[in-house]
Amino acid sequence: MKRHFTAFLLAVLCGALAYSAAAQRQNQPKQGDVYVDKQGVLRWQQGKQEVALFGVNYTTPFAYAYRAHQQLGVSHEQAIAQDVYHLSRLGLDAFRVHVWDVEITDTLGNLQENEHLRLLDYLVAQLKQRGIKAILTPIAYWGNAYPEPTNTGKGFSSIYSKQQAYTNPRAIKAQENYLTQFLNHRNLYTKLLNREDPDIIAFEVCNEPSYHKPEEQVTAFANRMAQAIRATGCRKPVFYNIAENPSVHEAILNANVDGLTYQWYPQGLVSGHTLRGNFLPFVDQYPIPYQQDARFQRRVKMVYEFESADILQPVMYPFMARSFRTAGMQWATQFAYDPMALAYANTEYQTHYLNLAYTPAKALSLLIASRVFHQVKRGQTFPRYPADSVFDAFRVSYRQGLSEMNTAEEFLYTSSTQTVPRKVVSLQHVAGVGSSSVVNYQGTGAYFLDKLASGVWRLEVMPDAVLLRDPFERASLQKTVTQIVWNDQPLRVQLPDLGSAFVVQGLNEGNTFRATAADGQVVLRPGAYLLASSSKNTAAWTAQTAVGNRKLGEFVAPPPTKMPPQVVHTSFAQATARQPLQITAQVTGAEAADSVLLVARSYYGATRTLPMSRPTLLTATATIPADLLRPGLLQYWIVVRKPQQTLTFPGGFAGTPRDWDYFHAEHWEVAVVEGATPLTLFNAQTDKEQVEVARLARSSYNDYTTATPTGALALRLLVPTPPTGEPANEPGPAIALRAYLGQKLQERSTDLIWLRYLVIKARATRPGAKVKVVLVTKDAAAYSAIVPVTIMLQDIWIPLDSFRPDALLLIPRPYPSFLPLTFQTTAASKPLSLTDTEVLQLIVETGSGGTAPTLQIESIELK
Template sequence: MIRVVPSVSRRWPVVLAGCGWLLALLISLPAFAQKAPPKTADVYVDAAGVLRWQGSKQEVALFGVNYTTPFAHSYRAHRRLGITPEQGIDQDVYHLSRLGIDAFRVHVWDVEITDTLGNVLENEHLRLLDYLLQRLKQRGIKTVLTPIAYWGNGYPEPDTAQTGFSAIYPKGQAYNNPRAIRAQENYLRQFLNHRNQYTGLLNREDPDIIAYEVCNEPHYRQPEAEVSEFVQRMVAAMRATGYKKPIFYNLAESPAVANAILSSPVQGFTFQWYPSALVNGHTLRGNLLPLVEKYPIPYAQDPRFVSKPRLVYEFESADILQPVMYPLMARSFRAAGMQWATQFAYDPLALAYANTEYQTHYLNLAYTPAKAISLLIAGQVFRQVKRNQQFAAYPQDSTFGNFRVSYRNGLSELNTPEEFYYTSTTTTAPRKPAALRRVAGTGSSPVVQYQGTGAYFLDQLAPSIWRLEVMPDAIQVRDPFAKTSLRQTVTRIAWNTQPLRLTLPGLGADFTVRGLNEGNAFQTQASNSTVVLRPGVYVVAARGKSTTAYTAQTQLGALKLGEFVAPAATPGPVQVMHAAPAQLPAGQPAVLRATIAGAEPADSVLLIAQHFYGQTRTIPMRRPTLTTAEATVPAELLYPGLLRYWVAVKYNQQTTTFPGGFAGSPRDWDYAPQDRWETPIVPAGAPLPLFQAAHDQQRVEAGGVNGSGWTDYVTTSTGHLALRLLQAPTPASPPAFFDPTAPVAFLRAYFGDRLAARASEAGNFRELVLRARRGGAAGPVRLVLTTRDAAAYATEVEVGADMQEIRMPLAAFRPAQQVLLPRPYPSFLPMNSPSNAGPALPLAQAEILQILLSPAAASGSTERPFLDIESVELR
């Protein structure tokens, strides 16, 4: 499945190849515009609590990922797929380096490398961790290790045979059970004194392991004295080995005992951020940028906190593919004073086709190219924004320093004189085209026009000479955040041959192109600044420029010019992906679009549209790119009723019809399959559904808020399905940061696509109609409409005990704060985002509906307070 060219060597010699002063200058240039961390310097904490490099005394600012191939499901899955973990590590570390990563963190699965007494086992998992650390070192990537994970090794599978102390001492006992404490002391001493069999260094003396976090997300409760003693003993065990660098401890996971951690002898504190919760089961849509606008820390004024550095050990915009979240997260981290941030978790290339490791996370250069480029940009945000630098509240399109983040355009962008990075097609012009040294992106820009979906990179080697790396197309064929399986592909890879146009100063319109990666003998000359090529690595030069000095082995920063790692093309038949619109307006032509995987350029793609049992039309579909198709259904076919339609892909004399992928055409007399797409065609003035409990379970988010409620689906007395929001019992001891005035449960429904289909009528809707009932003395109900610029408008609504329609004029929606849903983690993060709304609701821009159930007043009822919601629509 995986193509790797060439294999990565264990040594990284500089290859001069007789290139003279020009190549010597080339070799001295970094692969990315960042101040590279010192190769051998350790870190220290200064008197002001800032983490700095010894020698230079510069502040540490490192950004990267977690990555888990030596352990657990990732290790087993590589073996199951016939890929050695070493091969997988080599592939992925190259891509991490390509993305400018300079930080790596992982919680070590102690359960796989210890016995019950905490003795370190010199086994395969430990050897692979050694191997990974060596590979990271060779790329200049620094490490923070968390030796104790407390996790089983199964997820998402059942746990396998485990030998370690965490298999018998769960988190809740690990810190106050004497045997567990002794096992952890023993393990920490041995782990820090473990000698890496590839580097020859003890873990405690390796300069590239810059710090340790003692344990992963501990679960503590009162009394604090037990926690204090445990932390002191863990620190003492580590210091007893002679280890002198910083020791960090989690301050976010157990806020009830935060005082014990703040007063402990650790040198710094760690945090995490999951702003959109976890495991929503589907891709989240809508403008979620307010969720990552800021990261306020409740201990920010405590002297014990201010005097110590802080790290983000894990972060992720879970269940979100939009390539806009990471840069604002990185900015918020810097505003909060963070000096390290590592995403959880980068998907191994071998598994990313299925996203099985953690279904709620999805990040891989080959399979999520735009999101990966956004991580590259976020790393530059983290390094360029000053620690504790503050920013204004999130605007419509956030622009700061050299960066721009635009939800409307699905775009993150970095634009400096030397660098130009973008996650989607952009019309932004490079700041100084003649000064450009590095370009990376997906889509097109004023310097690169490309129809493929894979990422590409341009690195200047010398004036008018560039290294070009083009990744294959990634085509999403299933929701990657739904339930996953190694037997199910969520993203396909296609090695398409496509035109690529370069407009770079000094390159000219007839530049030469020469393949560099293994097996790539391609050579050509551009015409009108355009070449047609396959994925790979190339030397691109102005005509007449000699490129013989540049070989596959020539070093460029942490990379070699000929290195190229990409998955093989996904085998399988043609697939067509499409979601039918909820409605189409009558009397107006409608454009229907589909994504296509596996179709050749010469294949015909046809839309077969039928007005129920009325007339049928066969409409050739346009192919804007090799992976997309679109067609316009004429207005005469769209009179009120039901549109039924299919997409047929025709090659030679063979036709395959979708949905279903059946042989033949729906126009054949004997075409028997009943699969089809259907869409109601509605007259002007028809209601527009924003939420229907009977149909929308897989496209909405619903749940309790910070443990105060939960949700269910129930049937009403008429047999209709309703979403039920419920209030949880009042806790005897409320958790830290519990807000008794906050909503107890919520519904969040994205309807932007539905409103867009009837955009011409947006100004005609006058009211929102809620069909609902309330019981058990439930609290007030609040409705919120949020625009694509994250401006919120809200109104209170009275809901009775019987299922009924409640009509609210849209004029009743007034500017309001937006409740940040799904709820972020940690729980101390803000509940609301300040209002940036104008005086009147701009309905045409609305895209999110929130329904909030407020806490009930005390009552004598034994029935649990609830709100049942059947539907919400615009009329």
């Protein structure tokens, strides 16, 4: 008996050790400091292996995030501990933040021992416990107001601008003083000086400085700052930003620093709405102009910030991570991970949105990107998009909205997939959103399965996240953009060593659930669970069992959002007459036994009530029959009927539209048209908030004006001549409109065969003007036609068969500015397919004289 028990304990120990090693493989080896070898490679002192670390920026100790937690009554320490758990859960091992020096210094650069500094200490200590390394940027140069109007910081950055910071002697002295004290600051929790903590592996001097020529002054300042750090006795690498001021990059290449830092915002920032379309060409490569320069090659490369801003698609991060490795980067940290307490409103940075609970698919794409960053070799090259959509163990599909990792040990995916695990019997980790051949799940939250031993797994299930509105619009703590719902959801697990009748036991605090699966399925609420084959003794695993840097019973999730039932739906702009129309909506707050109904009518016609089916607990769908879709206007409502309550949407009003006293005017409506009716792609009056204008020339700008002679609103694209004494605009694209067409084309997909012309209603300010019109497919193949625009407002008819293959203009403009502005697909050329088209661009170019015409665009249609 003793021999069998000893063997059992050894099996448990080996399983736990295997889990720990696999789950934390990216943390090996992480002991001791780092150094830069003669080839400019960052290596661990112990073992000499190359460093490759991937993670996020996170800002709760400072500025708006600090104030917002206060306003909501949320403990900063609790928030930090919970968020760091999620960072660990996502397999991240790197943290970077630009410290708001304005909040922890005085005007002379003296360090202030205050709450912000204490919380930074606490954050560093929490990261250390989870095996996450840090690079700190002591100087931010920022005030602390954003997004609020008033700066409250009292430090030296409150009186010196970025431009003064490297030219004013008093500002320089304050920064030297501050760096000395910051490096010698002793963390209240770790008891280590910042400069001696092995988990703070390096320092980046300052965040996004603002420099101009002469370059000698820039180099001298960078050297003084680096020397101030080294004078403390710090022997950690010193990094310096080179990407923010490309015109003076020579100054930093000549500076006495160990590493160079970069950022990447591949489609710009702050569009004010969600960007739609295929942006994978924007992240297909990260070429650096001076990458052959010996001064560049002998420095370590670090990405201090990156983000696919204004995008929710879970496909961008893996491509970005791969492109970084090809460019030689050894560190990359996304900006910025949203604190869980604020993510319901996305108020910290409107253009960014990333949180495991609130954006589960995007968060899992970051997990996959972390694996990419650790597995792709530094400098490894790949074919160009779309040939590179499958690389190593990874697959990225824009059309499926899917990123995957598939190895013998790990199977990770961001949305439902038909991919079969490479070797299901050897799997150690599964994580996903949606369903696969391993896990069938109808919820919208993420889940994680981690093997502890043969026949024993840990399952973690996050609550459902339902997007209620565009998260990239203007933000407010008073506005919920994502709802969290704790549903009981059926979950089926099909793993060979578990069998079909495995035992499920709750692990997290307060979770007393215990049941046996039937045919591999069990109904679960969010939480942490132990799954075990019916033959397994699980006494050795408890909530307090430590595996890697986490305990089995740990579980962090936001509480359910307190709000009544919600229906999320966007109506079509048009539908084709006499063809059935499918209506799909997301519904929260409706149990499986509740009824969801569609009430539809042809305007002034009969009203019909249709039951909506519930393919999942959160979705409802119904088909409006063809006889209700006669030319004219279709109106409809969605009704949620509960035992004691009936609500009608939009609006969530009591009662139904068929009640005699239902007086609410809100409804959805669709214009029902004949098949050959023109399809409006852009209307300046109705679409101005859903298009992007790229101002590429220095003096270009856009506004909306009334067109002559119709008086209708028109988009105006202007490229004024630069003022006297300023350089002329360079020839090439000066200003461009980008419009996503995918939804509108889908609505009329059966009619596209009848539509043969693109018709632009526009005028120019001078004779002889031309505009390039580009249509882009879902696979990022671009087709263009150049057409004349007269000074008279008129329809410009462009035959669709006149479009020819061309390069894609990458707008919104990638940042930093040294990145390419065009992309040419490697896919074989074929004629333009309207059914495959989803983006339109109008491009105004600057001529050889540095000028360009002004355009007024009233509408764009297919006829």
